[in-house]
Amino acid sequence: MKSVKKDTLLEVAERLFYEHGFRGVGLKQIISEANVATMTLYNHFSSKDNLVEEVLKQREERYWSYLDSHVEMDSDSPFILAVRAHGRWLKEQSYKGDMFLRAIEDYAGTDNEIENIARGHKTRLLKYFQQLALKKGKDNGRDLANQITLLLEGSTSMTTLIGAEKATEYSIAMARILVQHTL
Amino acid sequence: MKSVKKDTLLEVAERLFYEHGFRGVGLKQIISEANVATMTLYNHFSSKDNLVEEVLKQREERYWSYLDSHVEMDSDSPFILAVRAHGRWLKEQSYKGDMFLRAIEDYAGTDNEIENIARGHKTRLLKYFQQLALKKGKDNGRDLANQITLLLEGSTSMTTLIGAEKATEYSIAMARILVQHTL
DNA sequence: ACTTAGATAGAATGACCTTTCTAATTTTCA
DNA sequence: TGAAAATTAGAAAGGTCATTCTATCTAAGT
Numbered sequence: 529m530k531s532v533k534k535d536t537l538l539e540v541a542e543r544l545f546y547e548h549g550f551r552g553v554g555l556k557q558i559i560s561e562a563n564v565a566t567m568t569l570y571n572h573f574s575s576k577d578n579l580v581e582e583v584l585k586q587r588e589e590r591y592w593s594y595l596d597s598h599v600e601m602d603s604d605s606p607f608i609l610a611v612r613a614h615g616r617w618l619k620e621q622s623y624k625g626d627m628f629l630r631a632i633e634d635y636a637g638t639d640n641e642i643e644n645i646a647r648g649h650k651t652r653l654l655k656y657f658q659q660l661a662l663k664k665g666k667d668n669g670r671d672l673a674n675q676i677t678l679l680l681e682g683s684t685s686m687t688t689l690i691g692a693e694k695a696t697e698y699s700i701a702m703a704r705i706l707v708q709h710t711l
Numbered sequence: 712m713k714s715v716k717k718d719t720l721l722e723v724a725e726r727l728f729y730e731h732g733f734r735g736v737g738l739k740q741i742i743s744e745a746n747v748a749t750m751t752l753y754n755h756f757s758s759k760d761n762l763v764e765e766v767l768k769q770r771e772e773r774y775w776s777y778l779d780s781h782v783e784m785d786s787d788s789p790f791i792l793a794v795r796a797h798g799r800w801l802k803e804q805s806y807k808g809d810m811f812l813r814a815i816e817d818y819a820g821t822d823n824e825i826e827n828i829a830r831g832h833k834t835r836l837l838k839y840f841q842q843l844a845l846k847k848g849k850d851n852g853r854d855l856a857n858q859i860t861l862l863l864e865g866s867t868s869m870t871t872l873i874g875a876e877k878a879t880e881y882s883i884a885m886a887r888i889l890v891q892h893t894l
Numbered sequence: 895a896c897t898t899a900g901a902t903a904g905a906a907t908g909a910c911c912t913t914t915c916t917a918a919t920t921t922t923c924a
Numbered sequence: 925t926g927a928a929a930a931t932t933a934g935a936a937a938g939g940t941c942a943t944t945c946t947a948t949c950t951a952a953g954t
Binding site for chain 3: 737753
């Protein structure tokens, strides 16, 4: 059932959408770089919007397996590990802005599923850190979770300006102070 | 020399570009909402890209007069004032992402002036905080400036998720800790 | 070897895009 | 008032876009 063509399409589409934006990439370019016929795309995806949806889902899966594989939840400093893992993700996969934020901006208020998927990812990130804070027995877990998330988002934006290494260095430094401060 | 039509066009274009993205808005919609003929637009702007450029310049001017009017450079805590001012800007003018970051993403690598203008704004922000740190006699001025900028960028992104008030609350709290920590 | 499903190239469609053109009308101000 | 400049509506050109439709071809499994 799994199709190599479909996987190629998803891979190419994710790269191009990330590089030039959802609206900045046409299907023609995608099928051309994927070495696939038009109808092959439409056999696997019902529309361009549907392709965008699948791309976002795939990217989210990849993001979480990235985080999961780098964060030992029971470690002394899971927050720091998460910020560091996010930094690696930035360096390798997200050096110019965040795809989910971009999807939210591009499709906000147009009544489609894309915005929901993108917002879902962000919500999950917040919940992730809230649970982490809970496990650590912090009383102000929600605040800490929001602040750590803010640091992640900040480092993502800053990556465009000063590179992933420096952005991550700064966010880790601040996360350390933060965790220490809310013990 | 100043034309009311041109101002209307800039105002309408800025609103629509921010709301739906540069590529998501057509000139037809802009001239329609500005109650202006096609040729009026082309009399004042040489192309759509040129319109985008002027919109960005205008927005940057507005951003800086916002900051300047709220930040007393010689105050005890100009950093905190700046973060707070940025928070007000978010609430009133930038509730869903940052227009400059978006311009950088949308036009990166397409060899045009737009990306330069957008990056210029971000560079200026960094320099602003570096000078502030210098005036305060901090030895690690560059680090503090980068971190404060990271907090601003983070609060901008978080505004889309939790609103400007909470995002600003968190960034101010973190900025306080930071300034205190690097005295 | 036959069948069936998937993939192919390429054209057709209709919508929308930016930019240019024209010719009539309105505004500005000396 | 009269001349110059700005603005108008609308069409046209020339692209690109997403989507659909052919009709041929390839590959797999029985």
